Structures are given as C-alpha cells and as structure tokens.
Amino acid sequence: MRWCPSPILHLVRCMLVRSCTRKARSRLPLCFRERWAYFKLLSRSLYFNSLTDSDVVFDSAFEPVFWSVDYVTRWFGLVFVCLVVILTSCVVVIAYAVLLPMILRTYSTGWIVWHICYGHWNLIMIAFHYYKAAKTSPGHPPTVKSDIRFVSVCKKCILPKPARTHHCGICNRCILKMDHHCPWLNNCVGHFNHRYFFSFCLFMTMGCVYCSISGRNLFLDAYNTLERIKHMDLEKPGVPVTGIGALIGLLPSGQTKYQTPAPSYTFMDKVFNKCIIFLWVLTSTVGVSLGALTCWHAHLISRGETSIEKHINFNETLRYASRGQIFKNPFNYGRLNNWKIFLGVERRSHWVTRVLLPSEHRPYGDGLTWDIYTCKRDLIPV
C-alpha cells in the first residue's frame, strides 16, 4: 500500500537513488530511508523560493489552530448577534419603564422634551446602523475575468486581489478594504459597511453614556435600597450595619451605625432596583470599552488606514527607516479629507443628512481601484 502520492514518491525515489549511488553508506531499511527522504523533501519545499520566509512557515505550522478559531468564531457569530439584540432590548425596556417615568416626574418641560428627542434619535441611529452593518455586504473582488488592477493573488481564493483587499478566514472570501471580521455583527467590516460599523460604535457609545449619566442617581438609590433589604433580611434591629455599602459611604449617614425599623419591600421592589443596577452597570461598562474602541477607529480613519493596514504600515515604516527613508501611506488624503471620504460628505448639508440622520448612501469609490496621492489636496471641496 502506497502512503504518498505518486509524483512525490517519484521525487523521493530519485533522491534516494542519488543518495545510494553517490554514498552507498546507509544501512537503514528501505521504508525508513523512503520516509526520511520524504520529510527532507517536505522541509526543503518550505524554503523553495525567496518568497518563503518565517511568517509562511509559522502560518503553515499553526494553520490547524487558525482554522479551529475561525470555525468557532463563525459558529458563535449568531450567538453574539442575539446577545447584542437581547441586551440592547433589555436596556431599552428598562429605560422606558424606569428612566422615562422618573424624567417625566422630576424634570422641567424643556429637559423632558430634550430627553425624549435625544433618546429616540439615539435609539433609531443605533438600530439603523447595526442592522445595516450586519446586513450589508462588505464587498468582494470579482470572481470572473476583468480589467481591474490588482496587486497580488490570494493564495486561498486563487483570485487577483485589488489594493487594500484581504482574505477573511472566517468568511472564507476576499474582502474589499477589509478592516476586520466583527463577531458582534457576524459579518466582515469592509469597504461598503465600514461607515455603518463606525456609526454604530459611535451612537452605541453615546447611548450608553447617556443612560449611565441619566441613571446615576437612580442607581445610587437602588443600590442603597438593596443593601438595606439585604441587611434587614440578615440582621436583627440594633446590630451594626456592615457591608460594602457602608464602606464606600453609599448608605445614608443615619443608617451606618444601627438599622432603623424595617420598612416593607415587595418582590417587585427588588426586581425594580436590580433592573436599575443592571442598566447602569451594563451601560457604564459598554460605554467605556466601546468608547475606547470607537476612539481607536476614529484615530485610524483620521490617518486613512484600516486596522489591518495599521500593522502593515507600521512594518513598512520600520523597513523604510532601516534604509534611511520615510514611509508615507498612499491612501492618506489628509485628516479632513479622510473623514469626508469615509462619511461620504460632498456638501455642507451632508454633515446633517448623511452623518446625523440615517442614510443609505454608498461609500466613495468602488473599493477596487484607489486614487493614490502623494500630496494632500482637497478631494471633496465642502
């Protein structure tokens, strides 16, 4: 029974014959010599040309690990999307059930109008951009013969790759101006949905910060109430109050020494207060983490880079510096122009209609060919 394909076997036998005829010193059995020659040929094939380097060897060695991670991420994509929808829905329900009545009860008319207008605008922007980011295709290079200019060939798709295109192992396709694969969207972020992704991050951060600030007093009240209920359940009247609430000074000063007579709390009171704490902790955590991610992407957009190009350009900068040269990103059109191109702003009114309101306009260019400017110039005069 043969254990390797015939062309490889033929090569192995050739090597073996050469070895035997020239040196004739091996006394190992034939099957061992065949296998040794096979592995020697395999290892040599990794260095068969000048393009093969340590990165290729590393990629080949860890291919099973990458494949497993990609498979798990692809499978968990729908779970992450459901998680985003469920958590956002919970926050919206709690905001309507708890925050809105509090605002209507305690705020002046002007503040009530502002909260209702801002809250609903922010909610619409989050829902619109999330839906569009998840459902819009990021864009793929053509699979049929075309005249587009390409810079390399994808070794996975065996297809030409235009500039800024990269292969996504999870989608198993090449993506135009690929930024990254987002598990929270179950979609790649590329040329045609990059703006939706960034706008979603921005408006979600704004919504979380809004809920966190608006619900801060409610959170403190709810925390104090829950602490009071917990100690009422555990301790008898007259026993000193302990716990984190007393340590961080959240309990009212009159109750830090001795418990007052117990007011009655219903099950619904506990649920109500726990919902407020859930809302505040979730929105504060997401606001901070997503805010940091949004700032990072804003920084990249200002420089005319994607997340992948950030690493490539960093390596290129080092390579140029070792030669005494300065690397310039060919897709950086200047800070303001980068933003205008990214947001699709062509007139002053577009800052409102295309940025502050839901808009389905397509991005600048087709994602296949890119203008390369060595000097900054105003591409879209506004």
Ligand SMILES: [Zn+2]
């Ligand atoms: Zn590809």
Ligand SMILES: [Zn+2]
């Ligand atoms: Zn992908």
